Amino acid sequence: MSLPHALLTALIERPGAGSELAGRFDRSIGYFWQATHQQIYRELARLEAAGLIEGTAVDGARGRKRAFRVLPAGRAELARWTAERQEPLPIRDEMMVRLRAEAMVGPTTLPDTLTELARHHRDRLKTYQDIEKRDFTPPPTDQGQQLRHLVLKAGIEYERHRAAFCEQAMALLAAPSD
Known part of the structure; x- marks a missing residue:
């Protein structure tokens, strides 16, 4: 884009x-x-x-x-x-590399970063949910508004997923290692 x-x-x-x-x-x-x-x-x-x-x-x-x-x-x-045709976007996520590196050289302070990221994603999720409640209640009936709502719902799902991912990674890092 x-x-x-x-x-x-x-x-x-x-x-x-x-x-x-x-x-x-x-x-x-x-x-x-x-x-x-x-x-x-x-x-x-x-x-x-x-x-x-x-x-x-x-x-x-x-x-x-x-x-x-x-x-x-x-x-x-x-x-x-x-x-215009759009090719699938490659994933380029630094956190994935950091988690792999943590597996090789940890423990590090990565859990602190994950805690902050989880908070950020939960805050953004709340912002998006507030926007949805304010702007899309009741659910829209016209196509343009439905498309805008769909974009917002994608953001909601993304933030929900990222917060849960960070929390899952933190739980794994907090567990005793073998």
């Missing part, structure tokens, strides 16, 4: 100024595709130069605040990219 496509998606959902977009990005797409505000502003400039979005000055705003909207060429690019 690329940041330009994430930004086009966010702008189609709701046009707005770069600062608004960056804030919304942090609270939605940013949960599974991170970008700094600097990266977002840089990419908005590239998208505009490519004729995929249009920025207009915001009346009465201080500085050079601009509101952005997606142009037909941007919508076409997003449709093209969405239809």
Whole structure:
């Protein structure tokens, strides 16, 4: 995935100024595709130069605040990219290597890291569950909302799995070794 496509998606959902977009990005797409505000502003400039979005000055705003909207060429690019075939993603998870290394050189302080990771995943899980309760109760009936809910449910399952995985690894590390 690329940041330009994430930004086009966010702008189609709701046009707005770069600062608004960056804030919304942090609270939605940013949960599974991170970008700094600097990266977002840089990419908005590239998208505009490519004729995929249009920025207009915001009346009465201080500085050079601009509101952005997606142009037909941007919508076409997003449709093209969405239809593109995606290969399965390889797993690249540092924790898996650390656990294998722990088996070879342990004991180390890896249980402390796992405790912190488990807490992080439980916190994120609660955040996602709160979003689900707030935004998807009752369950949506329109397809667009159902797809957004499906993405959120994938995040819920991921966080639930990762917290349980960390807890299982901690239990194994706490057990007496042979």
